[in-house]
Amino acid sequence: MAIRVRFAPSPTGQLHVGNVRTALFNWLLARGQGGAAILRIEDTDAERSTQASEQAIIGDLAWLGLDFDEGPLNGGAYGPYRQSQRLDRYTDAARTLQARGHVYPCFCTTAMLAAEREAALAAGQPPKYSGRCRTLNADEAARRVAAGETAALRFSVPGGRDVTFEDLVRGKVTFNTDTIGDFVIVRSGGVPAYNFAVVVDDAAMAITHVVRGEDHISNTPRQLLMYEALGSPPPLFAHLSMVLGPDHATLSKRHGATSVAEFRERGYLAEALVNYLALLGWSPGDNQEIVPLADMATRFRLEDVGHSAAVFDTDKLAWMNRHYMKEAPAERIAREAWRYMVRTGHATSTTRRPGPDALAYLVAVLPMAVASVDRLEEIPERLAFLFAWQPETAAALVREEAGGPDAVRAFADAVANLGPLDRDAFRAAAGVVRDRTGLKGKALFHPIRVALTAAASGPELDLAVPAIDRGALLPPGSGLREVVSCRERSARVAACFSI
Secondary structure, eight states: OOOEEEEEEOOOOOOHHHHHOOOOHHHHHHHTTEEEEOOOBBOOOOOEEEEEEHHHHHHHHHTTTOOOOOOOTTTTTTTTOBGGHHHHHHHHHHHHHHHHEEEEEEOHHHHHHHHHHHHHHHHOOOOOOTTTTSSSSSHHHHHHHTTTTOOOOOOOOOOOOOEEEEETTEEEEEEGGGTOOOOEEOOTTTOHHHHHHHHHHHHHTTTTEEEGGGGGTOOOOOOOOHHOOOOOOEEEEEEEEEEEESSSSOOOOSSOOOOOHHHHHTTTHHHHHHHHTTTTSSSOOOOOOOHHHHHHHOOOOOGGGGOEEEEOOHHHHHHHHHHHOOOHHHHHHHHHHHHHHHHSSBBOOOSSSOOHHHHHHHHHHHHHHHTTOSGGGGOOOHHHHHSSSOOOHHHHHTTSTHHHHHHHHHHHHHHTOOOOOOOHHHHHHHHHHHHOOOOOHHHHHHHHHHHHHSSSSSSSSSHHHHHHHHTTTTOOSSBBBOOOOOHHHHHHHHTTTOO
């Protein structure tokens, strides 16, 4: 039988990286074994579920490169793929279980259940439902329902049984039913509970492997009991370790970015995030860390997934992102960095993509930035010397240099009648300054640097100077902020010292 796996997010917020790793492992298992990956939207929580969240989740998965064989957008033989469109199926399954004597109506109020829970905790016992409605006479229960009393449906858990399953990550796991208690499968308002709906859907969609987080382990015995009651063969289960923050607490907002949208917004590349998440609990072997998605699929095996908690290391992700940024085509990085150029004001056009002149220029200057940044959003800061140069700032920095004003005045004279500077022309002009002032090394080049870039550090001048003058040649309307030429920069800073 071909492998069929599913990823079933709830559209109640952004897609958390822990859930993305679950989606990724499901996808890798399906792709590597020639199986099918199904996307199912669990939207029975009508108050919290939104279409915007669903669209964002689907968009994030597509951005990561995780495509699905069946789902709400592309359909499939086992649809519909939104739980809100499958309510009749849950009703039919609940009737089947009730007819077989596996469920019963429960009239207990929220206050009654809370009192039971508090009493159990006070007695040092794990809280579970007492079963008070389990012994209600069937006729009496029917009369109360007919009279308009609301009732939930509870599953009647058999007592004194061990429920055992072979977890594909953790090995044999056993729960005793005496610790479980009768649980709700349909709430009093008619909404199916998670444990019930997921069993009905997984059985109907012929899911063969359920790969999910370890926080679902305690749900598994309940679900196995329902598979048994419905007469459906259960899937195989694999429970993945949790993703923790550096302090070994569950990864949360206090650790920084936790959603795909946040990492995407900060300028991480999709392939870097996917590659990093894959290594949280799985190893491709040979101490290899850079693994393209297609290679992961051919090498991924559940038996290679560890069961120890994985710690999210932002520094490691940054290292991986740097690698992928350096390997990516410069044109792609330029296009993806454009929105950050717009945001910082380095771009004057707010179009989604740069025009041809702006694109060509960014492609030429990006190597100066990409080599020293972790994320796309940091690129504008590294290129600020091109677009946000201020003569007052530059002059103030030059004044701090011994012999700085003399060096800048001499440089301004040396380039006054020159055209755009390339590396050789810049070196020749610097030689003129050296001969005129007697300055050498840092004493010579640092004042020139701060005059031309208004910054004490940055790219090598052999790269920065040609980049400045190439930018000064950009035509009006290129979409980028005007770049002031080296000749004009040095003249304006030198003028500050003659006043």
